[in-house]
Amino acid sequence: MKHLKYLGIIAACIFLYSCSKSEESDEISFSSDIAGFLENSCTACHYGGRQSPDLREQYAYNALIDGEYVLPGNSADSPLVQQLESGHPSAGHLTQSQIDQVKLWIDQGAVNN
Template sequence: MLLKNIALILLLGTGMVVSGCSRQVSYQNDVLPILQGACFSCHVAGEGAQNAGLILSSHSSMMAGTKMGPVIVPGSAASSTLYLVISHNVDPKIQMPPHHSDKMAQGEGKPLSQEQIDTIKLWIDQGANNN
């Protein structure tokens, strides 16, 4: 019994909840590859970024957001425009990535998987760090 209590105290002391342990999400290893595969055709520096108004090719440019303001609120995916548009919690006209049949044939424009959406959500909720 004492050993179980010590283990519980150690888990709680590290900030991990026993019933819902979550992994630390890395921008470089987890988030950036998702963005590269699904977003870079429109959201990198150059002509695409001028049309889209958001550059996602670096952490700093992503955190800068658009002319209208930030698209990420560190610590709150529910308040982050980026999360809302990829999770389809907005008008279908502005969901990302856009569903273009010509781009889908090239492997672009496909909706993100639930796992990819959850990864970005968790990263934002963890503070959207450049890690």
């Protein structure tokens, strides 16, 4: 009977550990998941002062946050998402999956990671 008790505790620990790992893997990274495709898709216009915000990879995060294009924790009211969902020209260069990643990143707090 003692062995079943310990087996249950071990199973619960493994389950909780696996749940925490899957939540961590769902975190969107700005530098790994967002910045690259913004630069590839948007810098034909949003580059070096041609049109704000500057979305070159080294400037994109600060330009989006400082320019209030992103409202951390609130993708629905973020101007960036509104532009992408309203038919902004560069939205045609992004997949729905990429737009969903931007929204999730914003909803997760728009961390510079």
